[in-house]
Each structure stands twice: as C-alpha cells, then as structure tokens.
Amino acid sequence: MKQLTFLEREETGAKKYTAAAGSPLYIPKDRRPHILELRDNSKAQQLLRSIDAAHVTPEEKLFLAYAAQRHTVFNYELIADYYAHATPEMQRLMEESALVIVDIEDAIERGYVRLCESIRRLHMEEVARDA
Numbered sequence: 001m002k003q004l005t006f007l008e009r010e011e012t013g014a015k016k017y018t019a020a021a022g023s024p025l026y027i028p029k030d031r032r033p034h035i036l037e038l039r040d041n042s043k044a045q046q047l048l049r050s051i052d053a054a055h056v057t058p059e060e061k062l063f064l065a066y067a068a069q070r071h072t073v074f075n076y077e078l079i080a081d082y083y084a085h086a087t088p089e090m091q092r093l094m095e096e097s098a099l100v101i102v103d104i105e106d107a108i109e110r111g112y113v114r115l116c117e118s119i120r121r122l123h124m125e126e127v128a129r130d131a
Contacts (some may be wrong), residue, residue, distance in 0.1 A: 028084030038079050043071040074099070 047068035051061050076099075083091055083100045094100050 029081045031081070032085035033078040033082050035082070037075065038082055039072050039074050041069075041072040043073075044068045047071060 048065060051064045051068065054061065054064075056064070079094070079099050083094050086094065091100075095102055
C-alpha cells in the first residue's frame with residue numbers, strides 16, 4: 001500500500017498541498033535520444049514469442065498480442081528530451097498519445113485529468129471499504 005499513498009489526501013494540521021498549480025520548468029538536454037531508447041519492450045517481445053508458439057486460434061493470438069503491448073515500459077524523461085528535438089508533426093502526435101502533456105488545458109480537454117481523478121476516487125473508495 002505504500003506505493004499508492006500518492007493517491008491519498010493527507011491531513012496534517014497545515015495544508016500539505018496547495019491549490020496553486022504552477023508548471024514545472026523543463027530544460028531539454030542537448031542530446032536527442034535515439035528512438036529505441038525511449039522504451040523497453042523486452043517483456044512484450046518475450047510474451048509475443050510465447051503467443052506465436054501457442055496452439056490457440058489466430059483471433060486469440062491477435063488479442064494476446066495487443067495485450068502484450070501493455071508490458072512495454074516507457075522512459076518519460078528520454079521521451080521529453082526526444083519531444084524537444086522532434087518535428088512539429090511528431091510533437092503533435094506525441095501530445096495526442098499523452099506521451100507528453102504540454103499544457104493543463106489540453107490535458108483537461110483530452111480527459112487525462114479526469115482519468116487521474118477517477119483512479120484516485122476509486123482507490124479511496126476501496127480503501128474505505130477495507131477499513
């Protein structure tokens with residue numbers, strides 16, 4: 001449960017959090033990372049090999065192959081560096097995929113902020129049930 005404490009509101013007499021939301025200052029690195037550095041898909045590739053060797057229907061293989069992609073790990077620090085050096089079209093596509101969130105208004109419009117709030121609310125409901 002220690003890992004999920006970021007979802008909980010802490011009350012400690014003085015307010016721990018503020019309603020003021022400032023933008024973090026990001027300073028891109030001079031080096032553009034190679035596109036292959038942005039993710040680790042070794043677990044997904046291992047699963048895909050197992051799926052390929054399995055004796056299941058083609059539809060089941062396709063379903064499992066899509067699910068295997070969930071195991072790709074993204075390096076968001078390097079993704080941010082890549083974004084800083086990308087073409088405008090690539091930047092737009094990265095924003096649409098929520099690989100980077102450039103401004104809060106856009107994040108709200110695309111539903112990412114609501115998603116985070118929904119996850120926090122569901123977690124708090126579960127904690128309350130277990131208490």
